[in-house]
Amino acid sequence: MRQTMRACVLAAAWMLVAVPVARAAQDAVPGQLVGAPERSGRVVTLRTEHAVVRLEFCTRSIVRVRARFAGEFRADESIMVARHDWPAFEIDIRDAGDHIAITTGRLAVRAHKTPFHLEVVDAGTGRTVVSDAAGLGGGIASKSGVMRSRMRLSATEQFFGFGERMDRFTWRGHSIVLDVGRGQNPNHDLGAYRIDAANYCPVPFFMSTDGYGIFFHTARATTWDMGESAPAWYQFSAAEDEVDYYVFLGPGFRDILAAYTDLTGRTPLLPKAAYGINFGTYSGGTWGHEENAGEDYVVQLAQRFRDERIPLDVLHLDSTWRKFGTLGGRNATSFEWRDPNFKDPAAMFRALQDRHVSFVGLHVRPRLDNGDATSLLDEARAAGVVADTPTTDIVNFFDPAAVEWWWQHAILPKVRQGAAFLKTDEGSVFPGEGLHNLFPVVYAKAAYEGFQKGLGRRGFNLTREGYAGVQRYPYIWAGDWPSRWTFYAPVVRAGLSIALSGIGAWGHNAGGFEEVATEELYLRWTVFGFFNPVAHFLGMEHPQYKEPWRYGEKALATFRRYAELRYRLLPYIYSAAYDGYATGIPLMRPLVLDHPTDRRVYDIDDEFYFGDALLVAPVTRQGATGRSVFLPPGEWIDYWNGTRYAGDRTIEHPAPIDVLPIFVKAGSIIPMQPVMNYVGERAVDPLTLDVFPSGRSSYVLYEDDGMSLEYQKQVFAQTGVTSDARADGLSIQVQAPSGQFRVAPRAYEVRVHLDRAPRAVRIDSAVVGKVDPPTAGGLPRSAAWWFDVVARVLTVATDPARKTLGVRVDIDR
Numbered sequence: 001m002r003q004t005m006r007a008c009v010l011a012a013a014w015m016l017v018a019v020p021v022a023r024a025a026q027d028a029v030p031g032q033l034v035g036a037p038e039r040s041g042r043v044v045t046l047r048t049e050h051a052v053v054r055l056e057f058c059t060r061s062i063v064r065v066r067a068r069f070a071g072e073f074r075a076d077e078s079i080m081v082a083r084h085d086w087p088a089f090e091i092d093i094r095d096a097g098d099h100i101a102i103t104t105g106r107l108a109v110r111a112h113k114t115p116f117h118l119e120v121v122d123a124g125t126g127r128t129v130v131s132d133a134a135g136l137g138g139g140i141a142s143k144s145g146v147m148r149s150r151m152r153l154s155a156t157e158q159f160f161g162f163g164e165r166m167d168r169f170t171w172r173g174h175s176i177v178l179d180v181g182r183g184q185n186p187n188h189d190l191g192a193y194r195i196d197a198a199n200y201c202p203v204p205f206f207m208s209t210d211g212y213g214i215f216f217h218t219a220r221a222t223t224w225d226m227g228e229s230a231p232a233w234y235q236f237s238a239a240e241d242e243v244d245y246y247v248f249l250g251p252g253f254r255d256i257l258a259a260y261t262d263l264t265g266r267t268p269l270l271p272k273a274a275y276g277i278n279f280g281t282y283s284g285g286t287w288g289h290e291e292n293a294g295e296d297y298v299v300q301l302a303q304r305f306r307d308e309r310i311p312l313d314v315l316h317l318d319s320t321w322r323k324f325g326t327l328g329g330r331n332a333t334s335f336e337w338r339d340p341n342f343k344d345p346a347a348m349f350r351a352l353q354d355r356h357v358s359f360v361g362l363h364v365r366p367r368l369d370n371g372d373a374t375s376l377l378d379e380a381r382a383a384g385v386v387a388d389t390p391t392t393d394i395v396n397f398f399d400p401a402a403v404e405w406w407w408q409h410a411i412l413p414k415v416r417q418g419a420a421f422l423k424t425d426e427g428s429v430f431p432g433e434g435l436h437n438l439f440p441v442v443y444a445k446a447a448y449e450g451f452q453k454g455l456g457r458r459g460f461n462l463t464r465e466g467y468a469g470v471q472r473y474p475y476i477w478a479g480d481w482p483s484r485w486t487f488y489a490p491v492v493r494a495g496l497s498i499a500l501s502g503i504g505a506w507g508h509n510a511g512g513f514e515e516v517a518t519e520e521l522y523l524r525w526t527v528f529g530f531f532n533p534v535a536h537f538l539g540m541e542h543p544q545y546k547e548p549w550r551y552g553e554k555a556l557a558t559f560r561r562y563a564e565l566r567y568r569l570l571p572y573i574y575s576a577a578y579d580g581y582a583t584g585i586p587l588m589r590p591l592v593l594d595h596p597t598d599r600r601v602y603d604i605d606d607e608f609y610f611g612d613a614l615l616v617a618p619v620t621r622q623g624a625t626g627r628s629v630f631l632p633p634g635e636w637i638d639y640w641n642g643t644r645y646a647g648d649r650t651i652e653h654p655a656p657i658d659v660l661p662i663f664v665k666a667g668s669i670i671p672m673q674p675v676m677n678y679v680g681e682r683a684v685d686p687l688t689l690d691v692f693p694s695g696r697s698s699y700v701l702y703e704d705d706g707m708s709l710e711y712q713k714q715v716f717a718q719t720g721v722t723s724d725a726r727a728d729g730l731s732i733q734v735q736a737p738s739g740q741f742r743v744a745p746r747a748y749e750v751r752v753h754l755d756r757a758p759r760a761v762r763i764d765s766a767v768v769g770k771v772d773p774p775t776a777g778g779l780p781r782s783a784a785w786w787f788d789v790v791a792r793v794l795t796v797a798t799d800p801a802r803k804t805l806g807v808r809v810d811i812d813r
Contacts, residue, residue, distance in 0.1 A: 027141065027142065027143045027144070028050055028051070028069045028141065028142040028143075029050065029051075029115070029139065029140070029141045029142075030048035030049065030050055030051040030053065030067070030115070030116040030117075030139070030140055031048050031049030031050045031051075031115065031116060032048060032049055032113055032114040032115055032116055033046060033047070033048050033100070033111060033112075033113040033114070033116050034047055034048060034049060035047050036095075037093055037100055037102070037111075039091070039093060041088065042056060042057045042058070042086065042088065042089075042091065043055065043056045043057075044057070044091070044093065044102055046100070046111050046116075048116045050069055051067050051068060051069050051116075051140065052067065052068055052073075053065070053066070053067045053111070053116075053118075053140070054066040054067070054073060055102060055109055055111075057089075057091055057102075057104055058086045058246070058263065059086060059089075059104075059106075059259070059262075060089060060104040060105055060106035060107065061104075061106045061107055061248065061249040061255070061259055062246060062247070062248050062249070062259050062262075062263065063104075063107060063109055063120065063246070063247050064217075064244070064245070064246045064247075065118065065149075065243070065244075065245055065246075065247065066242060066243065066244045067140045067147075067242065067243040068241065068242045068243075069142050069241075070241070071241060073242065074242060079219075079438050079441050079442060079469055080217065080219065080264060080438070080441070080467070080468040080469040081217065081263060081264055081469070082263070082264055082265035082469065082472060083262065083263055083265075089104065090104075090105070091103070091104055092104075092105075096110075098112060098113055098114075099111055099112040099113060100113070103123055104123070105123060106123055106124070106249060107120060107121065107122060107123055107247075107249045108120070108121040108123045109121075112134070115134060115139075116139070117131075117132035117134040117138070117139040118130075118131075118132050118139070118140075119131045119132070120212070120247050120249070122211070122249060122251070127211075129208075129210055129211055129212040129247075129249065130151055130212055130214070130247055131151060131152045132149070132150065132151060132152070133150045133151055133152045133232070133233040133235075136150065136152070136230070136232055136233050137150065138150035138151065138152070138233055138235070140243050142241075145239055146237050146238065146239050146240075147237065147238060147239075147240040147241065147242060147243045148235050148236065148237030148238075148243070149235060149236060149237075149243050149245065150233050150234070150235035151233060151234055151235065152232065152233055153172075153226075153227045153231065153232055153233050153234050154210055156209070156210075156599075157172070157208045157209050157210040158170050158171075158172050158208070158209045158599075158602050159171040159172055159206045159207070159208055159209075159226050159234075160206060160207050160209075160253075160497075160500045160590075160592060161203065161205050161206040161207050161213070161497070161500045161501045162176060162178060162202060162203060162204075162205070162206055162224070162497065162501065163178065163199075163201050163202040163203035163205075163466075163467075163497065163498060163501045163503075164200055164201040164202070164203075164466075164476065164478060164494045164495075164497055164498040164501070164503075164506075165493065165494060165497040165498075166195040166196075166198050166478075166490035166491065166493060166494045167195055167196045167197075167198070167490070168493075169493050169496065169497060169590075169603065169605035170602050170603060171206070171224075171226045172226055172227050173226065173227050173228055173231075174226055174227075174228050175223070175224060175225045175226065175228045175229075176223075176224045176226070177199075177221060177222070177223050177224075178199065178202035178203070178204050178221065178222045178223075178224065179199055179202065179221035179222075179436070179437065180199055180200070180201075180202060180427070180428045180436060180437045180439075180440060180465050180466075180467060181197075181199045181200075181428050182198060182199070182200065182428060182479070183196075183197030183198045183199065193479070193480075195486075195487065195490045198479060200428075200464055200465050200466070200476075200478065200479045201440075201464075201465060201466035201467070201470065201476050201498060201503070202437075202467065203466075203467065203468050203498075203501040203502065203503070204216040204217075204218065204222045204224075204236070204468060205260060205468065205501055205502065206224075206226075207250075207253050207256050207257070207500060207596075209592075209596050209597065209602075211249070211250035211251035211252070211256075211596075212247060212248060212249055212250055212256065213247070213248040213250070213256040213257075213259070213260055214236075214245055214246065214247055214248070215245060215246040215248070215260060215263070215264070215468070216236050216238070216244075216245045217244040217245055217246060218238045218240055218244060219434065219435065219436075219437045219438045219467070220238040220239055220240055220433050220434070220437070221238065221239070221433060221436075221437070222236055222237065222238045223236070223237050223238070224236045239433065246260075246263060248260055250596075252596060253500070253592065253593045253594075253596045254583075254585055254593065254594070257500070257502065257584050257585060257593070258583050258584040258585070260502050260584070261471070261502045261584030262584065264468055264469050264471070264502055265469055265471060265472040266471070266472070266504070266580070266581050266582075266584055267471045267472070267474050267503065267504030267505050267577075267580055267581060267586075268458070268472065268474070268581055268712075269458060269577055269578060269581055269704075269711055270458060270460045270474060270475065270505060270534075270577070271358070271359065271457065271458045271460060271706060271707050272570070272574055272679050272680075272706030272707065273313040273314065273358035273359060273678070273679040273680070273706070274313070274314055274358075274359065274460050274475075274534065275533075275534070275535075275570060275573050275574055275577065275679075276311060276312070276313030276314065276358070276535070276566070276567060276570070276678065276679050277310070277311050277312050277313055277314070277535050277537070277563055277566065278313070278314040278315075278316070278462075278507065278534055278535060278536040278537070279301075279305075279312060279314070279315055279316075279536075279537050279538070280315070280316045280317075280318050280363075280423070280509075280536070280537065280538030281297070281298060281301055281315065281316070281317060281318065281538075281545060282317075282318045282319070282320045282540060282542075282545060283295070283297050283298050283317055283318075283320055283321055283341075284297030284298075284543070285297075285320050285341075285542075286320065286540050286541070286542045286545070287319075287320070287330065287540070288542070289542050290320050290324075290338065291341075292542075293320040293321065293338060293341055294338075294341030294342060295341065295342045295343070295344070295345065295347075295348035298315070298317060298348060298352070299348060299351045299352065299355075301315075301547070302315060302351075302352050302355045302357050303355060304547075304549065306355055306356075306677060308548075308549060308556065308560065309560060309677070310548065310559065310560050310563050311563050311564065311566070311567045311675075311676060311677050311678060312357060312677070312678065313357065313358040313359065313678050313679050314357070314358060314359045314360075314361070315352065315357050315359070315360050315361075316360070316361040316362065316363060316421070316423050316462060316538075317360070317361070317362050317363060318363045318423070318538065318540075319363045319365075319425075320338065321337065321338060321342065321362060321363070322334055322335060322336055322337060322338055322362075322371075323336045323337070323338050323339075323371045323372060324369075325369025325370055325371055325377070326369065326370050326371070326372075327369050327370065327377065327393070328365075328367050328368075328369040328391075328393060329369075331365060331367060331426070332365055332367035332368060332369035332377075332393060333364045333365045333366075333367065333368060333369060333410075334368075334369040334370060334371035334374060334376060334377075335364075335368075335371070335374065335376055335410050335413075335414070336371030336372065336373060336374045336376075345414075345417045345418070346416075346417045346418060348418075349417055349418020349419070350418065352418075353418070356677065356678045356681070357678070358678060358679060358680075359420040359421055359460075360418060360419060360420055361419060361420060361421035361422055361423055361462065362414060362419050362422060362423065363422075363423040363425055364410075364422050364423065364424060364425065364447075365425050365426045365429075366394050366395055366397070366424070366426060366427065366429060366430070366439075366443055367391065367393045367394050367395075367426070367429065368380050368386065368393050368394075368395060368410070369393065376409065376410060377393055379409065380393075380395065380405070380406075380409075381393075383405055384402075385399070385401065385402035385405040385406065386402075387430070389430070389431055389432075390431065394429060394430060395446075397439065397442040397443045397445075397446050398435065398438075398439075398442055403446045403450070406446065407446070407450045407454070411447075411450060411454075412454070415451070415454060415455070420451065420455065421447070421451055421459075421460055421461055421462065422447040422451070422461055422462070423461075423462040423463070424440075424443050424444050424447050424461060424462070424463040424464075425463075425464055426464070426465075427439060427440025427443050427444070427463060427464060427465030427466070428440065428465045437467045438467060440463065440464075440465035440466050440467060440470065441466060441467050441468075441469050441470045441473070443463070444461050444463040444466065444470055444473040445472070445473045447459075447461045447463075447473075448460065448461040448472075448473035448474075449473075452709075457707045457708055457709075458707060458708065458709060459473075460474060460475065460505075461473055461474065461475070462475060462477060462536075463475070463476060463477070464476070464477055464478075464479055466503070468502075470503065471502050471503040471504060471505070474503075474504070474505030475505035475506060475507060475533070475534050476498065476503055476505065476506050476507075477506070477507050477508055477509065477534075477536055478491055478494050478495065478506070478507070478508035478509070479508075480509065480513040480514065480540070481508075481509065481512060481513055482512055482513060482514045482515045483511060483512025483513070483514065483515040483516065483517035483521060483522075483525075483539070483541070484512065484515065484521075485521060485620070485621075485622045487512065488512070488521065488524070488525050488528075488620045489605075489606060489620040489621075491508050492528065492605065492606050492618055492620060493605040493606070494508070495508065495532060495588060495608075496588070496589070496590040496605055496608055497605075499586040499588055499589045499590065499593070499608075500589075500590065500592075500593060502584065503586070504533060504577070504580040504581075504584075504586040504587065505533050505534055505577075506532060506533050506534065506586075506588070507529070507532045507533065507534035507535065507536030508529065508532065508536060509536065509537065509538045509539065509546070510525055510526045510528065510529025510530075510532070510535070510536060510537050510546075511525045511526045511529065511537060511539060511546045512525060512539070512546075513538065513539060513540050514539075514540050514541060515541055516541045516544055517546075517551070519551060519552055519554065519555060520622065520623075520657060521622070522546075522551045522555050523554070523555055523558055523657050523658055524618070524619050524620070524657070526546075526548070526555075526558075526559060526562070527558065527562050527618070527658075527660040528616075528618040528660065530562040530563065530565065530566045530660075531566075531588070531610050531614075531616045531660070531662075532588060533577070533586065533587045533588050535563075535566055548560070554657075554658060557658075558658040561658075562660070564675045567673070567675055567676050567679075568672045568673060568674070568675055568688075569670070569672060570673055570679065571671040571672060571673050571684065571687070571701060571703075572611060572613070572670050572671050572672065573587065573611070574702065574703075574706075575611075575671070575700070575701055575702040576610075576611040576612070578702040578704075578711070578716070579702075581711075587610065587611055588608055588609075588610055589608060589609050590604065590605065590608050590609075591604050591607065591608065591609065591630065591632060592604070593609070594609065594632070595632060598632075600630065601630065601632075604630055606618060606620055607629060607630065612665070612668070613664055613665055613668035613669075613670050613692075614639070614662055614663070614664060614665075614668075614670075615629075615631070615632075615636065615662070615663040615664075615665070616660065616661070616662050617629045617653070617655075617660075617661040617662075617663075618660060618661075619655045619660070619661070624655065625654065625655065625656065625657075626652060626653055626654040626655045627652075627653060627655055627661065628650050628651070628652055628653075629650065629651055629652075629653045629661060629663070630649075630650045631645055631646075631647040631648070631649060631650070631651060631663065632647050632648065633647050633648040634647045634648075634665055634666060634667075635647060635665075635666035635694060636663040636664065636665060636666065637663060637664045637665075637666060637692055637753065638653075638661075638662075638663060639662035639663060639664050640659065640662065642753060642791060642792050642793070644666070645663070664692050665692070666692055666693075666694035667692065667693070667694035667695060667697035667723070668690075668691075668692045668697070668699075669689055669690070669691050669692075669697060669698070669699035669721050669723055670689070670690040670691075670692075670699075671687060671688070671689055671690075671699070671701050671721075672687075672688040672689075672690055673687065673688070674686075674688075679706070680706070683744065683746065684746065685744075685746040685747055685803070686746060686747035686748055686749040686779075686797070686798070686800065687701075687746055687747075687748055687749070688748075688749040688750075688751060689721060689732070689734070689748065689749070689750050689751065690751045690753075691723050691732060691750060691751065691752045691753065692753045693723050693725035693730050693752060693753070693754070694725060695725055696722070696723070696724045696725070697722070697723050698720065698721065698722045698723070699720075699721045699722075700718050700719065700720055700721075701718065701719040701720075701721065702716060702717075702718055703716065703717045703718075703719070703737070703741060703743055704716040704717070704741050705741065710741075714739070714740060715739075715740045715741050716739050716740070716741045717737040717738065717739040717740075717741040717742070717743045718737065718738055718739050719734065719735060719736075719737045719738075719743070719806075720734075720735040720738075721733070721734050721735070722735075727813070728812065728813055729758075729810065729811050729812045729813045730752065730754075730810075730811040730813070731808065731809070731810050731811070732750055732752070732808070732809040732810075732811075733806075733808050733809075734748060734806045734807045734808070735806050736805040736806040737805060743805065744803070745803030745804050745805050746803050746804070746805075747797070747798045747799070747800045747802075747803060747804075748797075748798045748804075748807050749779075749795060749796070749797050749798075750795070750796040750797075750807075750809050751793055751794070751795050751796075752793070752794040752795075752796070752811065753792060753793055753794075754787075754792060754793070754794050754811075754813075755792060756792075756813075757787040757789075757794065758785075758787070758794060758811045758812055758813055759812040759813065760811075760812040761785040761794075761796055761809065761810070761811055761812075762809070762810040762811075763783050763796065763798055763807060763808070763809055764807060764808050765808075765810075766783075768783045768784055768785055768796070769784055769785075770784070770785055770786060770787075771784040771785070771786050772786060773786045773787075773788055773795075774786070779797060779800060780797055781800065781801075782799050782801075783797060783798050783799040783802075784796075784797055785797070794811065796809050796811075
């Protein structure tokens with residue numbers, strides 16, 4: 001059986017990354033073009049003296065470039081690339097004398113004959129966007145078993161992406177190696193595993209401000225020299241026998257990212273509850289205190305959230321839920337509950353469900369182990385489902401039969417007790433250059449698809465390591481960084497970098513992981529966590545564990561306030577998450593994504609858009625009472641006090657210790673729900689629309705059942721909202737929902753940010769009366785309006801007894 005598994009791994013290696021074939025000892029370059037181009041559908045093959053070059057036109061804006069000096073092109077794979085079926089379209093091939101021009105109408109590839117080199121041109125403008133560095137030792141070449149492609153570097157272009165990067169945000173003039181791993185030489189003064197070496201989720205993809213992106217399609221470690229060696233060129237290389245890369249023509253970063261995620265897959269919707277608060281726990285007993293871990297602590301933790309009126313939906317039990325095994329210890333998974341501390345896990349899961357915790361998950365590692373009373377590793381070895389690695393204890397997640405065995409023997413018993421997802425840790429352990437980078441993807445996929453199929457609803461999975469394609473099995477968390485100011489800003493940078501790399505669902509251990517945070521750091525860091533795509537909190541420090549009540553009254557009150565805001569914003573967050581699934585544009589995104597030609601934002605790695613309406617600027621410097629904030633063009637409103645600022649400039653903005661600077665783009669419409677202790681606690685009724693009027697603007701609210709995969713079959717509802725601001729007044733129109741998902745009638749509360757009270761207000765043409773602002777928690781019993789002079793907010797409430805699917809509000813100034 002061992003030989004069978006070894007053959008399986010080797011076959012996978014050949015299929016996915018190719019085994020290097022014999023090649024000439026000397027360095028190889030293509031030489032000159034020989035013969036005429038050969039076309040088969042969307043593929044054009046060019047033959048040179050020493051190489052075969054294949055151009056595959058996926059769309060009018062995407063071209064795949066492949067080249068080999070010997071052997072056959074490898075088969076398509078589906079771990080990194082999710083799509084191979086592209087619709088047919090016309091391709092024009094023309095001999096232009098010194099080059100062959102192949103045009104889609106959107107882009108053109110010029111294959112120069114002597115010496116052979118390629119250019120990719122924007123067919124609309126005639127501008128060359130990518131060019132082999134001919135004359136600079138450039139283009140496609142093989143040297144000492146390493147294939148590379150060297151391109152010309154324009155005078156002003158800058159590069160963004162490369163996955164989750166703590167070390168840098170912009171890459172011109174620098175080099176980088178992308179290979180999944182935590183980094184070397186753990187040293188907490190530099191980072192848990194060094195900020196400058198962390199490679200938890202590298203992605204061999206970048207976007208250039210010259211209006212294109214490149215994805216180097218390889219699973220091997222890649223080296224990128226982005227102008228460090230010479231200012232005239234950049235290059236990417238790998239120990240491969242084939243060059244294989246995709247070029248995506250923009251011009252904008254949104255266009256490029258949409259194309260890249262069309263190829264490698266989009267981030268699917270998580271269950272709606274997963275956009276609520278995600279909290280991790282060591283069950284009261286972190287490493288060195290395992291004897292304190294137990295089910296009572298877990299249940300009491302959930303109850304404490306309810307008692308403190310802090311929302312909670314997702315809880316995961318980190319590694320101390322299980323016994324550390326007899327061979328691998330902490331680094332392997334026995335799947336044996338730690339007894340007697342966990343004497344009745346099924347009862348624990350039921351108690352958590354009774355407290356309305358929507359999903360409870362378990363931390364696992366890919367290495368199996370035997371426990372005191374179980375022998376899962378022995379059984380796995382006997383079944384032949386472990387990979388042929390030095391430790392012979394890693395589940396071979398490349399093999400579907402091994403995945404099924406793992407699900408049936410390791411995971412399903414925990415699912416029957418109540419587990420609803422996994423935290424798949426240590427995805428970097430698989431050795432060998434060929435499959436190492438792909439292992440975290442298939443590992444996350446096994447857990448994600450297992451729960452999706454096994455429970456008959458959307459899957460989701462919490463994983464640390466990843467690579468191209470992992471966005472299909474979300475979500476990523478950013479590794480284990482100590483609670484020190486040294487690491488806070490790099491984690492913010494990591495979230496923005498990964499957003500530019502096709503990964504839309506990302507979170508981190510907000511507040512830091514190891515060590516006790518100071519009150520100031522806890523306050524500054526955790527509020528940022530509420531504005532991640534996934535709001536995730538986990539601490540390993542004993543006995544605080546980043547639980548807000550253990551960091552003082554101010555921390556508790558601040559945590560509660562931002563948790564409530566997160567839940568109020570869930571309609572907005574969920575709509576943006578669907579937009580990410582539909583377009584590839586992430587919820588949390590750096591300014592450069594929307595402003596790739598504005599050089600002022602190239603180095604801004606500590607503020608970001610949160611959806612289309614909000615701009616968030618975390619304070620990451622110890623002792624700061626404010627910070628500089630760049631406001632993009634347009635008008636911006638301070639979310640907390642309503643102060644308006646002209647954009648297209650940098651301002652100095654105050655930020656008390658418990659305040660996260662947030663700005664709203666003028667014209668925005670933000671849907672909000674009532675505060676809830678958990679998602680679905682009650683109907684979203686009334687639906688609040690927070691309107692910041694400026695000219696004519698619009699918004700589309702997305703809704704579905706929050707749990708099934710029916711949204712992928714277009715079963716959802718979309719509600720259009722418009723705001724039309726004029727000198728004499730304002731009109732807000734909520735259209736009836738469209739789509740296959742049924743939305744129940746509801747009441748509406750329209751909050752309009754105005755400089756003064758209106759003269760009159762009408763709801764569906766009927767004049768409504770003014771009332772005094774209601775007391776906290778109270779609402780009028782009929783349609784009414786009131787104006788808060790201090791906050792400068794007009795609130796218009798529809799009759800709560802007359803539910804409707806749409807409404808029009810007219811305001812006379």
